[in-house]
Amino acid sequence: MNVSKLVEIYYAVDEFLIKFMPYMESHLLPTSDRKPTRTCSLILSEIMTILIAFHVIGFRNFKLYYIHLQQFHSNDFCKLVSYSRFISLVQRTVVPFYFFSQSLSKTRTGxxxxxxxxxxxxxxxxxxxxxxxxxxxxxxxxxxxxxxxxxxxxxxxxxxxxxxxxxxxxxxxxxxxxxxxxxxxxxxxxxxxxxxxxxxxxxxxxxxxxxxxxxxxxxxxxxxxxxxxxxxxxxxxxxxxxxxxxxxxxxxxxxxxxIPNFIVNLIAGITAYSLxxxxxxxxxxxxxxxx
Known part of the structure; x- marks a missing residue:
């Protein structure tokens, strides 16, 4: 995988999330549920970058793709979590992914x-x-x-x-x-x-x-x-x-x-195409x- 492409995707995602996440968090409804104290070693920008890159490089199986990242690109991320843990984190990206896909350049040509x-x-x-x-x-x-x-x-x-x-x-x-x-x-x-x-x-x-x-x-x-x-x-x-x-x-x-993972995969594919x-x-x- 081309590392420069990973960096390009990460930069676009991270620049968007820096502005979007404070806005989203300020509009969330208050909840009495206990908030999780466990922090993830992967930040949201990295999770979304991994999901988008899957649709760019041509792997047909996500698990094999993630193993490939662990073997050859572990230094390109803070700390890659296990495959099962990553799949559980995917749902966190549904809302940011949708708004990121909508924020990409779209020319009104008529x-x-x-x-x-x-x-x-x-x-x-x-x-x-x-x-x-x-x-x-x-x-x-x-x-x-x-x-x-x-x-x-x-x-x-x-x-x-x-x-x-x-x-x-x-x-x-x-x-x-x-x-x-x-x-x-x-x-x-x-x-x-x-x-x-x-x-x-x-x-x-x-x-x-x-x-x-x-x-x-x-x-x-x-x-x-x-x-x-x-x-x-x-x-x-x-x-x-x-x-x-x-x-x-x-x-x-x-x-x-x-269903959430299906939606994320679909939006990630559309985003990869848009980029x-x-x-x-x-x-x-x-x-x-x-x-």
Whole structure:
């Protein structure tokens, strides 16, 4: 593993936490529970750095990755704890991780692409016996078939930057989280036929967002500017991003033993992607007409 990359990730995380943690602690509700007196040898910045780096270097098994750190990078951290202890510490990063991912640079270009993807938590044949995600997972259907799990909803810009994301159950309608995903955005959003809705179109238009989708076969053809047609054909950019999240960042696997750790792994994967210097992007020649 490149040590300079570790340092780069750690610096970005630590600079954020220095400002965020005092703010978060000042807004926590008071509790009468006894506070833990045991201090951890790993600070929060190091825990988050380890989780992000896992999605950067290409290991497919987190335990083997952590053993690799213990053997070859023990000097790069204050004091690495045991694997089981580290897994128990992961849950502490849920809130900081989410806000860190939201704080990363996101350019409001006015040109966005929206889609959802299935996050399978187990083989659908074993859904009846699955317990870990029983409260949030459900059966759903995509163009590739049935699955048991959760849906990840994404909106990205033409530079390949993830603007926002949300999680819904596997059976949820893709249109449900759209208004929340598009919050604080202005411009054109390109999506597939699954997002086609007159009511949703009018709601978004009132907020300065034009939702552009392909029409269904049983609908009359409507006039569409040539630039909109071209950008609809460029929706593959978000499919490329989803592919990288699943196959490079590894946000989808069936070895999770708790919901918080699943959420941390997913956000860490999205964060690792967001920190990449080179992302899938659309040439300026196509986006110029949308300015």
């Amino acid at each position: 040109c966005y692409f929206m889609d959802s993807t299935a996050i399978k938590v187990c083989n659908i044949k074993r859904a009846y016996a699955h317990k870990v995600f029983k409260t949030i997972a459900s059966k759903g259907k995509t163009t590739t078939g049935w699955f048991y799990g959760i849906k990840l909803n994404l909106i990205v810009n033409d530079l390949g930057e993830i603007m926002n994301f949300s999680l819904t159950t596997g059976k949820s309608n893709d249109r449900w989280p759209v208004e929340n995903l598009c919050k604080n955005l202005i411009g054109k959003v390109f999506a597939d036929k699954g997002y086609l809705s007159k009511e949703l179109f009018e709601k978004l238009m009132g907020k300065g967002i034009e939702l552009i989708t392909q029409i269904r076969k049983n609908m009359k053809n409507a006039f569409m500017p040539i630039w909109d047609r071209l950008m609809l054909r460029k929706r593959s950019i978000i499919e490329t991003i989803i592919d990288q999240l699943k196959n490079i960042s590894q946000i989808e696997h069936s070895r999770h033993r708790s 990449k210097e080179k992302k899938p992007a659309i040439d300026n020649i196509y986006t110029t007409g949308l300015q």
